[in-house]
Amino acid sequence: MDTNVIHHIAEEYGTPLYLYDGEKIRRQYHCLMKSLPKKFEIFYSMKANPLLGICQMFKKLGSHIEVASAGELYTALAAGFAPGDIIFTSPGKSYEELKYAIDSDIYSINIECIEEAKIIHEIAKGKQKTIDICLRINPDFELSDASIKMTGVSSQFGIPQADMQEAFGILQSLSNLNIMGIHVYLGTQVLSADAIVTGMEATVKMALQLSRDYQFSLAFLDMGGGFGVPYFPKESPLNMARFKEGLAQCWNRYGADLSQARIAVESGRFLMAEAGLYLTSVLYQKQCKGSQYVICDGGSNQHAASAFLGRRIRNNFPMSILGKESDPKNEAIVVGPLCTPTDVIGQKVLLAAPVPGDILVIQKSGAYGLTHSPSMFLSHQLPAEVLYDQGRTYILRERGERKDFLKRQKSLF
Template identity: 40%
Template structure:
């Protein structure tokens, strides 16, 4: 598999946008993540051109919560879907209006719900009847009315999803058969205003027909609920789950075909419910292609009949590439970075510095002949990189992050140091409450 000729126009083996990797590695310690600002803008613009007019897009910060990237996507027209107090604060500090923020997640705690009420966000996406009751109590104590959306775990499931989020027993959402109880409870909760419906079926879907079918099923459910319960909704969030191809034999999502399939569905729904907007929330699809993970080969060593390239960053920095939480580990697109060098390709086991045999970034992968000090890049790494990795393992810490646009580079996160890693570790006596 070619490392960077899949879908990223602005990232190749030699450079990211106009900057060679060796220049970045001369200014930023390896390992690090680098992102192409132009790729982010290009991918979002292509999405909006292909899909029907009038859809609102929300960026899922869980994919990559770096505040500079959040600001870039918001400036391009994305709202924010957040899942924690820190993510909420990131969105607000980057100038995202509360009316452009939704808060999701099955285990929201009191402080998070309180801050949502104080900020007056677009909607708290409630995922259980118990959560509705708690949120109503908090809103009442603050003297506010909070907008909510009901996350529903429907009876149908998501076609072609790599990770199924609905249609079976899940911690996410309110089961469809419990909706009569949920609406009966909601009628008694004076501080909550139901403004939306939320359904998220699954992730990494590359089949445009499956995405269209999923959307139709969700809109049909929403329309039935609106008629049955006489609801005046502001939005229906149909989730997202748009996939990015990482591996051999995967086909990229056909945005043009998806747009053609969604157009009659969206138009029909909007004609019946003209005040209701359709929302799509996306993380991976907006950011994955724009990122590359850069690590340096520390040592080359033979073992039995194999050659190992031992790098300074591994599963601790890029757990997704190492297959953490994956049933089957497969190689992400990978290459030796920099100008071509004479010599054949060789088969390598690309590993990191961790004291575990699971620290494998590339298994039996063919790369241009390596030398100690070479840079290796893992493509399509903008989403679920360091933020989904055990960066605390062995106390290596979080890697640096860089944003590149044309011939300019910006440090957007410093690498952890010994000092920053040790600073939170304290030994102070606690004053325990009398219970």
């Protein structure tokens, strides 16, 4: 996006601000779509960015959607997704959430433990219905390159592969359930195409074997994804040509066995990360005991990932001072306005000498930005969120107000 455009938008909407680029969202979606065999469907993992307008954009692109809570399901339905294009995965779905998902008639509840399946069975029995379920499995294999491994290792996600015999024994005795799918999500932020293909091939083999062993027809195979983006200079982008080729070969081997099944990949980060900027204004600069601090109006309360929350590698997000990108001479510690020493959104960053009023731009902030941040901390108003697309700006979330923090609170007196 052009620097002048960013300037204008920051002036119009103020900072802190999340700014999304519609063209980049489209580009990433089409790039992933083109890398997949024809039969595959993309399910946008809205946990990466749950804004209604962003979900609507994915709907328009032809995506389906993966939700992880009743709140996300509510938003997905509001965004216009058909229930048949919604899947629900989370290790901790409450009774109310399961009931809401069943009442909404969504395509698949990806169950993560037997107790959850029993609750679904009880709800289904009460409605004299049979509910299709998909089993999320924690397989014995793992994804070698994942930044955060979800399965393959011990975790709260899915049912261990080693427990399948017992699991199928119980699940197949629950008459109001129909096992129709298998789901594996191995991890996130993977930058090796080969690792993703290897994980997917192992998933296909395991799913086919299970459907033979336990004689159920595999109508749905959710292969996860974990498609990563390079955040740091040393990281290379995922080689999508290689991924496409590897997956096509895998599909040549197994596609015929899955001709009746619906095949899903899930993606949040790959689709959204590159499309978002976080803009925060420089309030002050100060020296303290040999270090230079740049103090901004937004920090880890709105961009926790930039302060390393949930990240394995403690590298800075790419950031610069708007309009002074070519002059990064001064090493600075970039902090937000919070009263905690952990509110550091950039460690020893080379920046042009910032002056108060300058705008710091943090790139690659479209996924796991505000949604992944402790935004209640210290009661700073939520930032506005804006989409720029084909020469127009769309406000997706208005800036918060001070009074928002009193919403739903009850006065003691």
